[in-house]
Amino acid sequence: SQTIHQWPATLVQPVGSPLSLECTVEGTSNPNLYWYRQAAGRGLQLLFYSVGIGQISSEVPQNLSASRPQDRQFILSSKKLLLSDSGFYLCAWTDRGWLYGYTFGSGTRLTVV
Amino acid sequence: RKEVEQDPGPFNVPEGATVAFNCTYSNSASQSFFWYRQDCRKEPKLLMSVYSSGNEDGRFTAQLNRASQYISLLIRDSKLSDSATYLCVVNGDTGGFKTIFGAGTRLFVKA
Numbered sequence: 001s002q003t004i005h006q007w008p009a010t011l012v013q014p015v016g017s018p019l020s021l022e023c024t025v026e027g028t029s030n031p032n033l034y035w036y037r038q039a040a041g042r043g044l045q046l047l048f049y050s051v052g053i054g055q056i057s058s059e060v061p062q063n064l065s066a067s068r069p070q071d072r073q074f075i076l077s078s079k080k081l082l083l084s085d086s087g088f089y090l091c092a093w094t095d096r097g098w099l100y101g102y103t104f105g106s107g108t109r110l111t112v113v
Numbered sequence: 114r115k116e117v118e119q120d121p122g123p124f125n126v127p128e129g130a131t132v133a134f135n136c137t138y139s140n141s142a143s144q145s146f147f148w149y150r151q152d153c154r155k156e157p158k159l160l161m162s163v164y165s166s167g168n169e170d171g172r173f174t175a176q177l178n179r180a181s182q183y184i185s186l187l188i189r190d191s192k193l194s195d196s197a198t199y200l201c202v203v204n205g206d207t208g209g210f211k212t213i214f215g216a217g218t219r220l221f222v223k224a
Contacts, residue, residue: 036214043117043200044157044214090156101147101202102212104156 002027006091006105013112019064019078021108023091026072031093033074034102035066038088050074086112114139117203119215127223130191134218136201137183146177148186149200151217157200160186191222 006023013019025031035047046059048066056066063082067075074091091105119136126132138146146163161168163175163184174187184203188195198217205211 041216043216046212088154101149101159101162102157104158107156109154 002093002103004091004093004103004105006108008108009106011108011110013081013110015083015112016080019076019081019085019110021076021089021091021110023074023076023105024072025074025093028093028095029071030096031072032096033068034092034094035074035076036090036092036104038090040087044090048076081112083112086110116140117201117213117215119199119201119218121216121218123219123221125221125223126191128191128193130222131187131189132191132220133188134186134199134201134220135183136185136203136215137181138201138203138213139182140203140205140213141179141182143182143203143205145204146175146184147202147204148173148175148184149202149214151198151200153197157214160199188220191220193222193224196220196222 003026032051034049036044037047038044048056048058050056050068053068053071064078089108089110092102094102117138124132148160149157150160151157161170161175163177165177167176172189176185198219200217201215203213
């Protein structure tokens with residue numbers, strides 16, 4: 001069966017510090033991968049998606065970036081965090097046919113102080 | 114108008130009650146529709162897909178009305194464990210890249 005791992009679960013970072021969140025998927029190949037952010041009391045906002053190694057599409061201009069160095073690995077990064085980057089970050093995957101919707105990782109709760 | 118709109122609630126209902134949530138969407142070309150459930154401080158999990166013919170899974174029934182551009186979720190015989198936020202999800206294409214999540218409807222089921 002497929003599983004998705006995301007870490008860390010919680011992170012408190014000072015303004016201006018770098019960020020690296022990692023997500024890996026097991027039990028499938030060639031997944032579509034996504035990074036979402038959820039601000040308190042709001043809907044999920046798509047940040048990046050990827051259909052293959054090295055292929056990244058950005059939905060929202062910001063100081064975040066994403067990379068996909070391996071087929072089942074997706075990384076979210078920032079060189080300098082802003083207070084507004086605080087939120088709940090979720091990695092997700094879907095199969096190519098998008099038959100079963102998203103499966104989300106357990107999320108990273110980021111607080112920038 | 115928001116692309117996907119839900120009543121934020123909260124809905125406070127007693128155990129055993131029937132509760133219904135509606136969700137409207139603005140893109141008439143939307144391809145697929147889902148309801149997700151999100152527990153407090155957890156990730157969303159797929160509850161059910163929504164088909165044009167309507168579908169039922171135990172106590173849960175989902176309906177799609179393309180003409181009026183809304184989907185609904187009906188929960189019968191509510192349980193305490195149904196307390197959560199229910200997210201309406203509308204996919205605007207076949208690749209999952211134009212997916213819009215509603216902000217969610219909060220449900221509290223009381224004993």
